[in-house]
Amino acid sequence: MDRLNSTQVSNNQSDFSSIFIKQVLPSLYCIIFVVGVPLNGMAAWIFFRVPGDSGLVVYLKNMVVADLLMMSTLPFKVAHDLDFGTWHIRVITCRYTAVLFYSSMYTGIVFIGFIGLERYVKVVHPSSSSTSSRRFMFGGVSSLHLLQSPRFARVLALFTWGLLILIVLPNVILTSRTADEQSSRKCMQLKTPLGLKWHKVSIYFNVSLFWLTLIILAFCYTSIACQVYKSYRRVRRDKGHICRKSNRSIFSILAVFFICFVPYHVCRVPYTLSQMPASVFGGHTRFLLFQLKEATLFLSALNVCLDPVVYFLMCRTFRESLLRKLSGKQRRRSLANGQSLSNVYRERTDETRDK
Numbered sequence: 001m002d003r004l005n006s007t008q009v010s011n012n013q014s015d016f017s018s019i020f021i022k023q024v025l026p027s028l029y030c031i032i033f034v035v036g037v038p039l040n041g042m043a044a045w046i047f048f049r050v051p052g053d054s055g056l057v058v059y060l061k062n063m064v065v066a067d068l069l070m071m072s073t074l075p076f077k078v079a080h081d082l083d084f085g086t087w088h089i090r091v092i093t094c095r096y097t098a099v100l101f102y103s104s105m106y107t108g109i110v111f112i113g114f115i116g117l118e119r120y121v122k123v124v125h126p127s128s129s130s131t132s133s134r135r136f137m138f139g140g141v142s143s144l145h146l147l148q149s150p151r152f153a154r155v156l157a158l159f160t161w162g163l164l165i166l167i168v169l170p171n172v173i174l175t176s177r178t179a180d181e182q183s184s185r186k187c188m189q190l191k192t193p194l195g196l197k198w199h200k201v202s203i204y205f206n207v208s209l210f211w212l213t214l215i216i217l218a219f220c221y222t223s224i225a226c227q228v229y230k231s232y233r234r235v236r237r238d239k240g241h242i243c244r245k246s247n248r249s250i251f252s253i254l255a256v257f258f259i260c261f262v263p264y265h266v267c268r269v270p271y272t273l274s275q276m277p278a279s280v281f282g283g284h285t286r287f288l289l290f291q292l293k294e295a296t297l298f299l300s301a302l303n304v305c306l307d308p309v310v311y312f313l314m315c316r317t318f319r320e321s322l323l324r325k326l327s328g329k330q331r332r333r334s335l336a337n338g339q340s341l342s343n344v345y346r347e348r349t350d351e352t353r354d355k
Contacts, residue, residue, distance in 0.1 A: 020291060025298055026081045033074045036304040040067050043308045046321045058153035059114045060315055062160075066111065067304040070104035073097040074301065087181040094187035095175045103168040105261075105300055106206045108307075110160050112257055113213035115314075118147045120220035124227045167205055170198045203272070210265050214257075221254060252313040260303040264296035 043064050052058045076097040079089050125145075146152040174195030175187070191199060271289045274281040281289070311318045 021294055022081055022083075025294060026078045028298055029074050029078050029081075029301065032298075032301055032305055033071060033078075036067070036071050036074075039305060039308040040064060040071060042322075043311055043318070044068060046318055046325070047311075050317050050321055052150050052154070054317075055118050055148040055150055055153035056115065056315060057317055058150050058157060059111045059118065060311055060318070062157045063108050063111045063115075063307060064311075066104045066108040067307050070101055070108070070301065071304045073101040073104075077101065087179075087185075090185065091179045091190070094190050095172055098187065099168050099171045099175075101301075102206065103164050105303070106209055107160065107164055108303065109210055109213050109257075109261060110164075111157075112253060113216045114147070114153075114156065115253060116213075116217045116220040118153075120223055121145060121147050123224045167202050171195070171202055174198055207265060207268060210261060214262070217254065217257060252310050256303060256306045256310055260299050260306065264293070264300045267292050267296045 047057070047061045047064055050057065052061060076089065076093045079085055080093040147156075174192050175190045176192060176195070177190045179190055188196065188199075267289070270281075271293045274286045274289050312322065313319075
């Protein structure tokens with residue numbers, strides 16, 4: 001009887017997994033892809049037509065690139081989950097696109113941290129208050145304010161991309177075991193023994209990046225909130241302007257960060273422990289943790305649809321360019337409609353004259 005019950009539980013879990021993992025999540029990823037393509041395409045079109053004349057714009061441009069790379073992997077993930085096509089699609093996903101998905105996600109997380117530091121410098125340590133803040137001088141330039149320099153931001157961006165590529169590239173190279181239809185169903189079976197070890201190293205490195213970024217954001221935006229509150233108390237008439245600025249610079253990016261990335265990494269801790277050989281978790285608990293991990297990973301992918309909202313709220317250059325483009329389209333449409341009405345009126349006038 002116990003064996004029968006365990007078999008029924010296993011079958012129910014398998015059925016649930018096939019519905020949620022194989023049907024529900026792929027549909028949701030398709031929605032993300034359909035919505036994210038125009039949003040990020042528009043963001044890329046605007047950002048790469050405006051000069052990177054500030055550190056913030058440079059960091060946001062790199063976030064656009066990371067989101068585009070992440071979004072390019074979603075069709076492969078959907079095909080993998082739906083078992084669409086041949087087993088070669090699963091091999092491509094294991095060796096290349098899954099690695100690109102995670103590396104793009106953590107690249108975006110790092111740049112969110114840079115944005116938090118840049119906002120912290122701008123609000124808490126503005127250039128005009130050099131006498132009231134502790135600074136270390138390097139070549140006559142405050143080390144804190146290097147984060148706002150576009151040249152330094154580009155160097156920092158190149159270093160970030162280079163470092164993350166060095167960390168994730170072995171995951172591609174060491175996923176080199178001979179693949180067939182059976183082994184392609186589990187990506188770990190395609191990794192060499194060294195690849196399995198490096199996979200763990202890269203996981204710990206990426207998760208450490210997340211928690212470090214979370215600590216940085218907590219410090220930066222707590223300091224920003226305190227500074228905004230102090231400014232409000234000093235100058236009460238600026239309440240409306242300060243609150244709007246605070247909402248744009250604090251809550252938009254923090255909301256995206258906590259909605260998209262915090263749930264996955266909180267879930268990742270017990271899930272990783274459940275995968276250890278000496279795990280104390282039972283089979284049912286491991287199953288639920290896997291479902292939860294996949295659900296929160298979807299929230300991480302949702303980041304590609306929410307980031308354009310952050311660009312609009314945080315970056316005045318992006319916002320003004322977008323509004324200018326939309327108003328230009330509306331003006332051209334109005335002119336076209338006006339010309340059409342004018343032509344109709346002229347034709348009717350000519351007909352009346354002929355009569």
